[in-house]
Amino acid sequence: MKSLDKKLAEVKANRNSRSFVIADAKDADMAFGVRAPGPRSYLSSKGLRPGHFSPEVWSREEYGYRNLPEFLDIIREVTHQGLIDIMLMSAYVNEQLTIKEGLFKNSHITPAARANDTTDVWAVRHGCYTREASQPFRSASIDHIQCGEVECERDGADFPGANLGLYSITFVNELEQDREALLWYKEFREEAERKKFNHFLEVFDPNVASGIAPEKLGEFINDNILRTLAGVPEAGRPVFLKIVYHGPRAMEELAQYDPNLVVGILGGSAGTTYDAFKLIHDAQKYGARVALYGRKINNAEHQLAFIEMLRLITDGKISPEEAVRAYHGVLQAKNIKPKLSLEKDLELTDQAMSYDGTAGARKTVTIQNNPLAKPAAGTPAPKTATAGATSWPVFANGAPDFEKMNSDHRRAYDQSRLTRKFG
8 A cells, every 4th residue: 555545544534643745746847947857966876877068068067957867866766765655746757767667666655747737837947937827738648647648548547657646726816817727627627537547736826916915815725725626526526735835824724624635735945944844844733734845855955864854853753943953964974065054054934935936025034042053152062961972861771762862862863863874
């Protein structure tokens, strides 16, 4: 059984379950083009893939972006790590890894593909598409996602490709625009039901001026979701939602509405590491049971360590603040220069949530009394118990004594364990 199916069943059976679904969204090639694989600063253990470059135009180091073979290596590495539940890809990458290679055949991870690409994700260089009201569009077909062919031979519910897709819709508070988007979604839902294809529904905030105050967007999105799904029986409903996190009240309002409605969040554009870790922690606290992180994972200095921190946070084993320090410990052990200093990476920013990350302003707020910030000169270091060369309580046999650990001890233990694992 795939871990996704198991966890969704647990969440629906017990609203207090800590089961949490993490998805790595590696579908950016349907949005960004050449930039989609991300900066070459992080590669899988296989390293660089050969490429033909003209030295008089640029060097490989100057070019900056990974190529697709390097991107596929990272997807393979994340899959073999086994800490996520869903790998979201484009239809083409799904064909290469799921259908042709069979990467997920013996894995608990569920492959998924982006099933539509509305115009607000057409974030190509020098383009202006994302600044106009979102319009519906589909490049991929369900048959291509399931089988890699225009007509899929169906014998039961087993397919060589993915049988889960992301369908995205953007409400802009304009009658004809939103009505058209819903008609396309209706057509997709009915086709998916006939072809036994599962989907999850992504609902973006308006990508253009909507006349709705920012603090009321959560209510606008919640009502649109519930209104849309009220006319859809279980056979055609999404298995879960993917939405912008609008804060505790909006999240809890939606999450508590229907036990069968599983709510997830999207990661948004790149910010500090604390942004990413705090977001998944708070969303889970107020009812989210799924998180899909794309650029926040793909642009991380070390993707495997970043994913492990997300899992430790959702399992309740480490706080977001502790996770930032542990993550920086991994980078230090591997001699990887972080994009931001630890102090800067522990700042919480309020980010714009447009797909291409260009709309809206950002403000930075420094955490008051931050326990992980660099201490001022003359401030005594926190006292910790010692056992041999370690800095946490241990039993006589050297095993860690978790009952006696305070937060400092646990942070040191987690950082040491992760450093050993990734170092």
